[in-house]
Amino acid sequence: MASASTRKQCAYDGGCKQVGVAYCEGCTRSFCGIHFNDHRRLLNEELNFIFSGCNEIKDVLNQEKATCDSHPLMKQIDDWEKQSIGNIQQRAKELRQQIILLATDHRNELSQRLQQLSEQSNDALEHDSFSETDLRQWKKIIEDLKANLTSHATVGINQHDYFPGLKNISLVMTMSKELFDRVSDNTIQIEQNGQVATCDSSVNHREIRGRNRYSSGVHKIRLYIEQAEQFWMFLGITSEPTPLRHLFCSAPCTYGWSNDNNIWTNGQKCRNSSNNIIEMKKNDIVSLILDCNNRTMVMINERTNRKYELSVNTANCPFPWQLYLNLNEANSCVRILPT
Ligand SMILES: [Zn+2]
Ligand SMILES: [Zn+2]
Structure with missing residues (x-):
């Protein structure tokens, strides 16, 4: 037991004289x-x-x-939702209008060609001034118009995934099948109903045009280089009304690429200065994508996967555009493939 002297004083902060108990x-x-x-x-x-x-x-x-419902971020999410739905509705409206315009353009173009044909044939009847050559040509036009009527320009939807559940879409137009249609001279033949163009054994610049006329939309043409021995070739477009000629170099309406690594625009030949060497060889499949809306064209070599792009000045190369090939070497042969 602690004695009184060893006992501790109360620890109260205010000072207390009592002993702590x-x-x-x-x-x-x-x-x-x-x-x-x-x-x-x-x-x-x-x-x-x-x-x-x-x-x-x-x-x-x-x-x-x-x-919880009035969380400050709720409003931001609501705004985002409203804006996104608005954007989708706006895009859908634009796409619907585009389809209507494409269909109308197509119908007008066919009507125009039909009108032209009627006038020509009526005139010929009136003056009794037609021959087998005219009849052959007109029959060809009739066939062409019919083919376009039944399998007229179809429009495809291109989908791009941005994130799951929401897709962005755009329209890709597929014209009735592209075929070779006209040549500059008889050293080149169009065969297999327009699918193949074959040169004879002479060396000569010869021009081949496609059948379709491109004025709107995005179109793809695939070509297979079936036969070629180190041959020179040009691939591109020209404006449809341009007369066919052997040497096209001076034509400002010609746009495209030649496999000697040259780019052709506005009637000028320009050496391709990039490392992306332009190649078109035997057995290559080459795609041409014509984007009339953006006035550009792209060539893709499927073997090398190389892509070449050109802007087209429509002041020099007005619509409608036409597929344009120029083959120089003997016995070269190019085929149009289904897209
Ligand atoms: Zn305590
Ligand atoms: Zn105390």
């Missing part, structure tokens, strides 16, 4: 009876502070739960 484990201090009670009361008050802190947080959480 109760020991607090928490703060390892002794207090007199009165101040020990005070000490416990202060600790209780601090505990109450913890309780009220808990309640305060609980209240805020409950409030949060009730006001």
Whole structure:
């Protein structure tokens, strides 16, 4: 038992002369009876502070739960939703209008050609001034118009995945099948109903035109180089009304590429200065993509996977555009493939 002299004084902060009789484990201090009670009361008050802190947080959480719908980000998400739906509706409207325009263009073009043919044939009847050559030509036009009527320009949808569930789409137009139609001289023959063009054994610049006329939309033509021994060839487009000629170099309406690594635009030949060497060899499949809307054309060699792009100045090369090939070497042969 501790004597009075060894007993500790009450640890009350306000200064108490009494001897400590109760020991607090928490703060390892002794207090007199009165101040020990005070000490416990202060600790209780601090505990109450913890309780009220808990309640305060609980209240805020409950409030949060009730006001979850008015989260500040909700409005941003709502805006994004509205804008996205609006964009999709706008795009759908544009695409519908594009289809209507494409169909109308197509119908007008056919009507125009029909009108032309009627006028020519009526005139010929009136003056009795037609021959087998005219009849052959007109029959060909009739066949061509019929083929375009039944399998008229079809429009495909191109889908691009941006993220799952939402696709962006655009239209790709597939004209009735492209075929070879006209040549500049008889050293080249069109065979297999227009699918193949074959040169004879002479060396000569000869021009081959496609049948289709391209004025709007995006179109793809695939060509297979079936026979060629180191031959020179040109692939591209020209403006449809341009007369056929052997040497096209000076024609400003000719746009395309030759496999001696030259680019042809505005009637000028320009050496391809990029590392992307222009190649067209035997057994190559070459695609030509004509984008009338953006006035550009792209050539892709499927073997090398190389891509070449040209802008077309429609002041020099007005619509309608036509497929245009020029083959120089003997016995070379090119085939149009299905797209
Ligand atoms: Zn204590
Ligand atoms: Zn005390």
